[in-house]
Amino acid sequence: MPPRNDGDDSDKMNVVGISGSPRRHGSTETLLDRLLEGAVSAGADVEKIVLNELTFRPCQECGGCDRTGACVIKDDMEFIYRRIEDADGIVVASPVFFANVSAQTKMMIDRFQCAWVAKYALKKERRTKKQKGIFISVSAAHRKDFFDSSKLVVKSFFATLDIEYAGELLCGGITNKSDIDSNEKLLKSAFELGKSFLVKI
Numbered sequence: 001m002p003p004r005n006d007g008d009d010s011d012k013m014n015v016v017g018i019s020g021s022p023r024r025h026g027s028t029e030t031l032l033d034r035l036l037e038g039a040v041s042a043g044a045d046v047e048k049i050v051l052n053e054l055t056f057r058p059c060q061e062c063g064g065c066d067r068t069g070a071c072v073i074k075d076d077m078e079f080i081y082r083r084i085e086d087a088d089g090i091v092v093a094s095p096v097f098f099a100n101v102s103a104q105t106k107m108m109i110d111r112f113q114c115a116w117v118a119k120y121a122l123k124k125e126r127r128t129k130k131q132k133g134i135f136i137s138v139s140a141a142h143r144k145d146f147f148d149s150s151k152l153v154v155k156s157f158f159a160t161l162d163i164e165y166a167g168e169l170l171c172g173g174i175t176n177k178s179d180i181d182s183n184e185k186l187l188k189s190a191f192e193l194g195k196s197f198l199v200k201i
């Protein structure tokens, strides 16, 4: 692995995986786990965040970030802001809910409005460190267009944070957790994506 380029002493890459499914150990989280295992096999430190287990509010559009670019709401998002700031790789994993990301995922993303303000309104430099992002999603239907809105949301999130959209794993026809457990090909794809996506940082 190449060294981190943020002045950190550690040579280890660090990957944060964010699960936006309310169903613990369901399809989304299982794929995310496998991807993180792939990242570990490539020498990265990994951390998984399960949004549904955290307590945070949706963006209140209060304008509290207008002058500083920092959110004024004190809740578990403070932890997520720090983790994403420090990560080399960010994996957003969400099931398709009504043709979009889950409410939990969208709620987290909306709370990055402060980053949008910092970048575009206040013209603040975020960092020099390169970051890569991956999007994982599953849906019950076999309809590619059910991923369109989610992809746009996640791409817009990554673009705001200057995170390169480095790959995706979008899987239709997944309803039960067992649909994933029996799909060795998909699990292998997740592992390989986790193993390879940070290599070129």
Ligand SMILES: Cc1cc2nc3c(=O)[nH]c(=O)nc-3n(C[C@H](O)[C@H](O)[C@H](O)COP(=O)(O)O)c2cc1C
Residues within 6 Å of the ligand: 021, 022, 023, 025, 026, 027, 028, 029, 095, 096, 097, 098, 099, 100, 138, 139, 140, 141, 142, 146, 174, 175, 176, 177
């Ligand atoms: C509230 C809700 C909305 C859903 N909306 C869609 C949808 O629009 N299209 C679709 O194909 N599947 C939809 N699904 C099915 C889930 O995407 C699917 O079951 C997925 O595998 C769940 O992943 P999980 O186990 O990680 O939560 C929906 C499920 C729920 C609970």
